[in-house]
Amino acid sequence: MGLVARQIEAAGVPTVTLNMIPAYQRLVGMPRVAAIEHPFGRPYGDVGDAERQRAVIDAALAFATTASAPGEVTHLPFLWHQEPKETHWHPAEPSPIIGLMKERAAKRAAKEATE
Amino acid sequence: MSEASASHEVDSWRFTGSMIGKVLGSAIPDTPKHAPIPWAPFTKPLSEARVALLTTAGLSMKGDTPFDMEFERQNPTRGDSTFRMLRADATEADIEANHLHIDTGYIERDINVALPLPLLHGLAKEGVIGSVAPTHYSIMGFQGADSSQLENESAPAIAKQLISEEVDLILLAPV
Numbered sequence: 001m002g003l004v005a006r007q008i009e010a011a012g013v014p015t016v017t018l019n020m021i022p023a024y025q026r027l028v029g030m031p032r033v034a035a036i037e038h039p040f041g042r043p044y045g046d047v048g049d050a051e052r053q054r055a056v057i058d059a060a061l062a063f064a065t066t067a068s069a070p071g072e073v074t075h076l077p078f079l080w081h082q083e084p085k086e087t088h089w090h091p092a093e094p095s096p097i098i099g100l101m102k103e104r105a106a107k108r109a110a111k112e113a114t115e
Numbered sequence: 116m117s118e119a120s121a122s123h124e125v126d127s128w129r130f131t132g133s134m135i136g137k138v139l140g141s142a143i144p145d146t147p148k149h150a151p152i153p154w155a156p157f158t159k160p161l162s163e164a165r166v167a168l169l170t171t172a173g174l175s176m177k178g179d180t181p182f183d184m185e186f187e188r189q190n191p192t193r194g195d196s197t198f199r200m201l202r203a204d205a206t207e208a209d210i211e212a213n214h215l216h217i218d219t220g221y222i223e224r225d226i227n228v229a230l231p232l233p234l235l236h237g238l239a240k241e242g243v244i245g246s247v248a249p250t251h252y253s254i255m256g257f258q259g260a261d262s263s264q265l266e267n268e269s270a271p272a273i274a275k276q277l278i279s280e281e282v283d284l285i286l287l288a289p290v
Binding site for chain 2: 001004006009010011016017019021022026027030031035036037044046047053057060061062064069075076078080090091095096097100101
């Protein structure tokens, strides 16, 4: 994703990336990052929360006008209205990679139990 | 609902849970370790700028080829690296979402949670931005072990379309 922002910026189009995991900035180096502490799947705000969604897009647009150096990060001040466990952002079924990891962990545990 | 603190340091791991947080965090260095960052100055007044949006939610217009989830089910360490163009007037009713790492039900109920096109039209009407680009974009965020096709094929094609439509600014929102 950050790689896409870099490519678009390199082609000459300014980008702002809203980002829920700003730690990735150390790995990727995105041109402008507006960090936001929202649950996965709802970067702009919750279903029907037009006020929050509007505030987030306004803040992201405003950051485009104030960011002055490549890689600049701003931390948006918004707090989510639920505790992490109440956000239910996970899919109903674990993703294939998580399924694979759980399978491998179970195999390791079974192997250790028989040793 | 729109409670905001005066200043707030975003916690990257607040919503990941410990297992996913550990996996993602293990790939991230403690100090910056990236190539020099490209920079295209944003010089136009916002009120004159043409704005486009991009989401990683795996959205496609109904009737268009959806993102390929079967490929990822067969290859759990890979993800569909293609992109889709979305019409500026798209609403929840016009799109489908395919992404195996999030609950896509929220965006299917309210497109503004991840691709706020209806909101963007409102901003243009108010004069906050100049105009809404004719085309918007989705990729599918999970690329697993190999993001080279996304980076080297999809991203340049998106950039080309943005330039042909004279877009001044694009907001990208990973989900």
